[in-house]
Amino acid sequence: MAGLAAAFGSGAMTNTIGDIEDADVILITGSNTSENHPVLSAFVKRAVRFGKKELIVVDPRRIKLAGFAGKWLRQNLGTDVAWINGMMHVIIKESLYDRHFVETRTTGFEDLKKNVERYTPEYVEAITGIPAGDLVEAARLYAGAKAASILYCMGITQHTTGTDGVKSLANLAMLCGNLGIRGGGVNPLRGQNNVQGACDMGGLPNVFSGYQKVGDPAVTKKMETAWGMTGLPVKPGLTVTEMVPMAHDGRMKSLYIIGENPLVSDPDLNHAEKSFSHLDFLVVQDIFLTETAKMADVVLPSACFAEKDGTFSNTERRVQRVRKAVSPPGQARPDWEIICDISKRMGYSMSYHCAEDIMEEIAKVTPSYGGITYARIEQEGIHWPCPTREHPGTPVLHEKSFTHGKGVFHAVEYRPPAEVVDEEYPLYLTTGRVIYHYHTGTMTRKTEGLNDRSPECFVEISDTDAGKFDIRDHEVVRIASRRGEISARALISGKAVAGSVFIPFHFAEAAANRLTNAALDPISKIPEYKVCAIRLVKEEV
């Protein structure tokens, strides 16, 4: 999100899901949409099949949507900045960009122009493997659209150059005037039900709810008044990817973890496990005894989404109701009640009658949620920003101006991924999800039917690599990186392209993150899950 915030002033999907069908051209990159956001992918597929819209897919795997795309460009792993710069090179050279938009709504164009000058289609082909002719055609297609939508996901962000990749996509969209219009936009697809809400509500080290900056004296004063206390810390805190190494050094003494399973989802798990064991006191509040909860000193049982009231904010910034349908098992309780009780015991009283009371307080202290009430979202959710009770919500962002006035072009240079293949580790590994499972599998793996469809970890490899490394379909192989190794069944698939393999990260017993690289993007602190170097070894019989 840091990339979008730098370009536009706020980091969220600029347009709505329904808007996708209004685009003339849809560019999808780093999102295996039909497996990770199946219902959203239907909007894309309908636009292609029935709206006769053009689809460009740029992805290292031959994902299902590649079959719907008029153009599938296959980039080498970790080379996104290069192909996006290449597209802009073509668009500027052929004067296909939106001059009016660039002149009136943006700054930094000259630097961008100079920067992309050397990203000729031929130069880009050498880095990305995308044939120069294909890149030119894709650039013309995107630039020629009245409205073009960009959809992306973790395939762009989970790199050491993730922020750069996002800034580049923002550059491309601004260059062609695709912001503030229906069917346009730069649209990050959020992978978990309430990632958007967790960010919106101040679940980040540098901002309070509504992205109000930590350390800003006016904000500090406002929150201290609203919360009836003094002494709010003014120094931005640490990200999860910084806290874990500090635990390893003994500088982080305690973690309080709610509904997360970092001991499957963190990169370089072997290191993460050691870090957690160095903690003085670990509290885990969850619905299951996850791999992380098993290491805790205290485990607190919480209610799941079906057992409590509240709201989630979806990927298109729509605040929607969550309603209690059944009672929690045993003594399990909603997360907010547990935290309020601890707070009270620590000398600060937080007392709310129900979730709706909390939303009232949120609306008071959070400008973008100012107009959200349960009554208003009873039937249908509202898109933030929604500053007042009369405001209808904002489906499309940046219509007249950007959050910080003008949109900012960032001249971004291509940098290779942190780890590249060599003789010892000759294959690239990328990780992700399958349609039948979700994240670390703690929820989906409780449904027999989903396990029946997708029972175990696998490594997806191309025919060519299978031949090269003498691996048969369904054979168990060992996959090793510099950080660890796991075993999984080989799945020879047309989705894989020679030179790179794919492993889903749902399966704790063969956790892909034992292999992945914890190298971080310097700004967003997102680990490079999507590229590391590995080798395949036949399992001894």
Place this chain on the structure above:
Amino acid sequence: MTSLTHGNGILIFIPDEWENVLNTQNKITINGRICFFEPGDTILIAARRNNVDIPTLCYLKGAIPTGACRICVVKVQGARSLVASCSTPAASEMVVETESPEVVASRKMTIQLLLSNGNHNCAARLSDGRDWTDFQLRVQQDDGNGALCPAWGDCQLQNLAYRYQVTGDRFAGDEKNFPVEDVNPFIVRDFSRCILCGRCVQACNEIQVNEAIDFGYRGAKTKIVAAGDRALKDSDCVFCGECVQVCPVAALMEKDTRFTCRPWETTGIKTTCSYCGVGCQMFLHVKDNRVVRVTGVEDCPPNFGSLCVKGRFGFHFIHSVERLTTPLIRTESGHFRETSWDEALDLVAQRLTKIIKEYGSDSIGVLTSARITNEENYIANKFARAVLKTNNIDHCARL
């Protein structure tokens, strides 16, 4: 002064001077009532807009109308025959009757033909147990259940048979001898009960665009097939279940709830899906304090009734026996022991207070969650900042 009923059925009196304005609008007469319609409306949509109920079987919102089932026929003044309202555009000054004797006779005939074709052993009159054919009894045995059709009481064909008082014995039964397919974890397909309305085919191809099923074979042998008449599990099907949600009869049913729970025994609670960030609106169907079934909320953004396999079928974690039910504390021997909330919360508060005193607030970190509610995230943010006095709060958006 003119009067007309509009929209919600309220009688509106129109001053004379407005009449010229109204005359220029799109007006259609349905059952003697002047109704307004929007350009592009079919007769069916115009009728629904004006709260006139025209029954349908094959009509599927969001898909291209096929006019296949002929249930929605209406009489249009001046037309040579009855027209399918789902696929006929509404036109200004059109005069439509939706329940005229010809219309009713046509619908009865259509329903009788549908009932005579295949296994419809429900309580439509004269097709009760005494009249069951050997075939019907045999099919029931295959199902492992001697009772009525699993969709009994929740079947649009049965509803129509009741509504139009149609019996099932007018035409000689035509056996449809298809074995039940249940070799996948989620969906039971029973084509002996299929009426070939084509809604599942449209849902799969035009709504979800998974392109897994289509009409197969020809004429009397017509059947819905996947991948050259293979089992769903061996096709491109990804088990979104959209076909089950739109099936008007018992040809497609959720395996979990077939013969185990009836729709009127459950209460539907509208909520937001807990998986990916799309935020699909869904009903959790609850029976005896348990979620037994999930369906998509139609006519509501962002998903308009669609769900994916996880949202529709992946709800078993809610009632998993592995759920945590009591607070746990690690003992000196390294094992967990169950404890009370009071003891657990006291311990957490004491330890955190002590750590702050000894090492400072920034030696503590809070990981809040992308899966809990906004309200809970807000409380976690307040707890970290106002109580622990640290900004070390993050969640796994990065992971």
